[in-house]
Amino acid sequence: MRVVYFLLRVALGGIFLAAAWDKIVDPLAFAKIIRNYQIVPDMLVGGVAQVLPWIEVVVGMCLITGLFARGASFSATLMMAVFLSAMAWAWHKGISTQCGCFTTKADDAISVRTFIRDGSILALALLVTTGSFLGARRA
Secondary structure (H helix, E strand, O other): OHHHHHHHHHHHHHHHHHHHHHHHHOHHHHHHHHHHHOOOOHHHHHHHHHHHHHHHHHHHHHHHHOOOHHHHHHHHHHHHHHHHHHHHHHHHHOOOOEOOOOOOOOOOEOOHHHHHHHHHHHHHHHHHHHHHHHHHHHO
16 A cells, blocks of 8 residues: 555656646746636736746655655645636636646646546545545554
8 A cells, every 4th residue: 555655646746747847937828827817916926927836846846755745745635626726716707718737838728628637636636645644643
């Protein structure tokens, strides 16, 4: 079971690292996506676009290395819940925008596919979080 938990934790970390890449490379495009969601005040959009990808990197690295894995898995779960909530809000409001999850390119619009993908990542994060807390109790 420890091997499975390790593999799931590393996979989740890799997902967070992959998700951060395009946002770090093109923060202006990511800022545009954040602005399109109409949730973050305009004066904070640039800061969020600069900081959020690096938080994803830190969470991903912690998950991969196992350093602060409990906190990182909990953070990953919270971030995925917030990301899915933002997507749902935009979808509900009829806002046509890119997801901004893995790419800043126009081919990643919010859709049923992005909800399934991100919902699956949330399920993985919940599984890893549960494993990290249960594993800590047994140790």
